[in-house]
Amino acid sequence: xxxxxxxxxxxxxxxxxxxxxxxxxxxxxxxxxxxxxxxxxxxxxxxxxxxxxxxxxxxxxxxxxxxxxxxxxxxxxxxxxxxxxxxxxxxxxxxxxxxxxxxxxxxxxxxxxxxxxxxxxxxxxxxxxxxxxxxxxxxxxxxxxxxxxxxxxxxxxxxxxxxxxxxxxxxxxxxxxxxxxxxxxxxxxxxxxxxxxxxxxxxxxxxxxxxxxxxxxxxxxxxxxxxxxxxxxxxxxxxxxxxxxxxxxxxxxxxxxxxxxxxxxxxxxxxxxxxxxxxx
Ligand SMILES: [Zn+2]
Numbered sequence: 001x002x003x004x005x006x007x008x009x010x011x012x013x014x015x016x017x018x019x020x021x022x023x024x025x026x027x028x029x030x031x032x033x034x035x036x037x038x039x040x041x042x043x044x045x046x047x048x049x050x051x052x053x054x055x056x057x058x059x060x061x062x063x064x065x066x067x068x069x070x071x072x073x074x075x076x077x078x079x080x081x082x083x084x085x086x087x088x089x090x091x092x093x094x095x096x097x098x099x100x101x102x103x104x105x106x107x108x109x110x111x112x113x114x115x116x117x118x119x120x121x122x123x124x125x126x127x128x129x130x131x132x133x134x135x136x137x138x139x140x141x142x143x144x145x146x147x148x149x150x151x152x153x154x155x156x157x158x159x160x161x162x163x164x165x166x167x168x169x170x171x172x173x174x175x176x177x178x179x180x181x182x183x184x185x186x187x188x189x190x191x192x193x194x195x196x197x198x199x200x201x202x203x204x205x206x207x208x209x210x211x212x213x214x215x216x217x218x219x220x221x222x223x224x225x226x227x228x229x230x231x232x233x234x235x236x237x238x239x240x241x242x243x244x245x246x247x248x249x250x251x252x253x254x255x256x257x258x259x260x261x262x263x264x265x266x267x268x269x270x271x272x273x274x275x276x277x278x279x280x
Pocket of ligand 1: 008009010012013014015016036037038039040041
């Protein structure tokens with residue numbers, strides 16, 4: 001029978017000599033459990049991060065790239081640089097297709113401090129605000145100016161964590177509106193919030209049902225409306241089976257240039273094809 005509990009092997013564990021349930025241990029992909037408990041593991045990761053920051057700061061002081069009064073700002077900058085590099089390296093969440101042009105947080109920091117004085121200046125101000133309030137939302141973060149671009153010298157600025165997440169929420173998006181089986185058009189909006197409020201204003205009950213973006217599938221929302229919603233650069237899942245039949249009407253006409261009237265229909269073809277999830 002499998003052992004339901006285990007002892008943490010970390011000598012600094014505050015629960016050593018205690019039998020801990022297996023849920024207190026992380027597992028390797030092969031199913032084996034870590035020798036130290038989750039608490040010790042997190043503490044270790046945190047300590048490694050702190051060590052990295054301390055080493056980087058010592059180096060920056062030694063090279064006279066920062067002054068003693070800038071140590072606190074350099075510490076938060078190190079953590080931010082480190083997390084951007086890791087997020088891009090391990091393709092975490094929204095960083096899937098984003099690259100970071102630096103491989104070491106120290107090189108990243110040196111470039112910001114020496115080549116982007118405005119970013120570093122803003123960072124120090126935002127860091128002072130954070131030091132004062134200690135609110136996580138005030139923490140300075142590295143932001144990409146063009147959110148579809150990489151982390152590179154020409155594409156970064158300082159934002160507070162709050163402004164950064166606000167910016168992430170205001171992603172442009174578009175919707176194709178169909179009313180009673182007729183296409184009304186494709187409309188673009190600066191943010192999902194704008195899209196919701198404008199659609200509700202014109203009587204499309206988008207708030208009455210659970211709305212999903214980037215499914216590639218039309219959604220009925222009521223009042224005879226059907227919508228296809230997509231965020232800019234949003235990824236639409238690929239479907240193996242056909243979901244829609246797309247019909248393309250192709251006409252060739254001879255048009256009178258002065259009146260714009262069709263003089264003669266030269267040909268009329270219709271194509272049909274099967275499609276999976278749709279992008280607009
Ligand atoms: Zn432990």
